[in-house]
Amino acid sequence: MTTEIHLQRAGELLAPFAKGTNNPEVNRLDVKIAASDLPAAASALTDASWGYLAAITGMDHGLDVNELEALYHFCEGAAVTTLRVSLPREGCPEIPSVSAQIPVASFFERELSEMLGVTVVNTPDPSRLFLPDDWPVDVYPLRQDFKQEQAASVQPDPTPEPGRVGNKFIVPIGPQHPALKEPGHFEFTVDGEIITGARMRLGYVHRGIEKATEQRNWIQNLYLLERICGICSHTHTSAYSQGVEKLAQVEVPPRALAIRELVAGLERIHSHLLWLGVVSHEAGFDTLFMYSWRDRETVMNLLEELTGNRVNYSICALGGVKHDIGTEQSATIHKALDYLEERIRYYLDVVTSDTTFLQRTRGVGTMTRDEAIHFGALGPTARACGVNRDVRLDAPYGAYKRFPVSIITDERGDLEARFVVRMKELLVSCFTIRTIVDNMPTGEIITKFPRKVPAGETVSRVEAPRGEAFYYIKSGGGESPTRLHIRTPSLCNWTSVINKAVGHQLADAPMLIAGMDPCFSCNDRMVTVRRQADTKTLSWFELREYGIKKYGQRK
């Protein structure tokens, strides 16, 4: 009911700009607008505090239609309003920036311009975000007429980055740095120990996944998307299968949905415990790091026992799940949760009472509720600032209607609050998992899934451990998607980190970065460069011959 009210209100707000509206699904409203009206339309929504900008999807409709399209997805509760802007394919398509109203749009706009060749007018930082430095100019990988030969590497700009600005140093962190567990690049301008400026660059672990999905069939994509992230692999498969099932109008058995939610809960436990270890290591509290990772083994072993895998659980299948959970396994789950709950309570006590640790977390990186909303923060980062934002409650999907979770928020907004929120969320997850295990619905775990998915487009949102993961899936009626766009929560949270780092000490920077639980490999998934000099293609037999020869020589 509220969803309809939300959509109706969005329709009224956008009425002055609308060139045509459409309701493709019950919870979605598509509004066609002209490119020049975009900033005004975005302002209309943000001024009325209607939702937040979840993603900008760029699409190329191909040479025949001769049209590019940019979709601005706004979410409020379960309602999704999409502003559709049509752009000419030839010449230099231009679109005005909305970064002034919505800071997080800056990242989306950088992605849009480098992937599709759309010039975003007045965007604060037009430099590349994901594409490598040696990627050729004027080659846009998501255009339909893109060919792999075009991606030959070019000589990147040889000027080294400046070491200082005036009398202020620029401290580089990354791409390779002990503070980062994954490659990213940050430049902190420091005045003594105080940070006065921050910049970032991503894209060091690009694998071209979005493009690759267009060449694989629906089933193969499940395995590909699972490998986006090594921490929240289940998030991606469940978001994808949920979207594709919606498109194919396949009803998933309730037991399968319950198992999906159960695995998602276990994944959240392992992810948050991993995060606890990483952040305490950044703070120089290695004892907590070692302890939390030791206890994380419990949940990893549990996942292995339930699914057969520790990292890419591969439990989701299109139309259901692959493995059932029996009574014997329920007992194991309860036993493991007994131990985990005790440990999580202990860690909650440590992070709220250890004096030296609190010196590094209390009052550090404090973000107010309004700032969190303005910067478009998601997940525990937003909830620690008192923002009630959780897809599991706002738009209950899967089994979350049957087994709801309670939301944890904290008003303080500093690093300590993020610890508290995450640890309490784990206790909620433990409780939910127990409820699911004890009240598992009976029935099948999988239904038959068609090879071809009817044409259409849908939006699938799932709450990952780090916040909302957003999937846009478009099917042309064939065996593979025509466009799949993924926006992971880390990308939205970067804005808050980069803005809040200024004014803090350099010593706090690693903790601020880690405090939002960044996941680089989730962000980076777009494109690979083929360097001609040092790569060659080998067939399986050639590779085998090569291996035999190489290892034969060593004797």
Place this chain on the structure above:
Amino acid sequence: MTPFTALLSIMFFPAGLSLIFSGMLYEWVDRKLVARFQNRIGPRWFQPLADTIKLLVKEEIKPHGLNSLLFYGLPIVALTGTLTAALYSPIFGLSPIHSFPGDLIVTLYLLSLLTMSMGLAGWNGSNRFSLIGATRTLTQLFAYEAPFLLALLGPAIAAGSWTIKDVSIYAGSHWMIFSQPVGFFIALIGLMGKLELPPFDAPEAETEIVAGALTEYSGRGLALFHIGKSVEMVVAVSLVTAFYLGGIGNPFLFLLKTLVIVLLMAMLQAMLTRLRIDQTVGMWWRFGALLALMQILILVIIKGWLV
């Protein structure tokens, strides 16, 4: 003392080689204890020796644009300083080899030579991590040095001498940990600051500035700095033990006492979170220095009363 025995004592025992090896063993004890506190297995007993040998045989890379004399000279100066300090210290519970009035002050300054060499080594170069590390190293030096000195002056005032030997002999009959507990506590924490152990490891905080002042060092230079640090640990722990825990005497008993201090330090390392450099300085000057000064004041007053 004949020239031959003097040479023997400097080169092999108790200073020189035996000191270097015992430094490695102390380092191992420290690492192993911290590892066990953190629920890890920890290194095997010969790991510090293996690390040193590995570093010594590795290529030493000298970056562009820095002073060669300083780059190659500073590690030697650092090690020499700590080894020389050992000559005036009661290592292994033995009476110091050399002694002269006021050698306590000289020894403490020789021990600081390592920190200052590291500061200079970081400053000598264009690496931004080293520069920030050097700044932090020297900032921290100003924080703990005065309180640590004052904490060791306490026993000296009680003994009425500035000679390490005399203070140690006096300490043999007076366990000053009981009469000056504040001094012992400050000396212990100061020791951790001096050795840049957690929570005072901001100068080499790997998650912020990689390896701090020594980021550009490799091979031999790095090995010499490491040996210097291990030796400094032995010398400084011996000094604190001799001054506060019953002076010189039975080497076996003395060894046990030093190990108790290492155990205490390992526990503190495992328990505490790294302090930011401003927090370190604030802590030392707001509490450490004041407490140490107060203790000295009380000592002087009592001493004046009695005499």
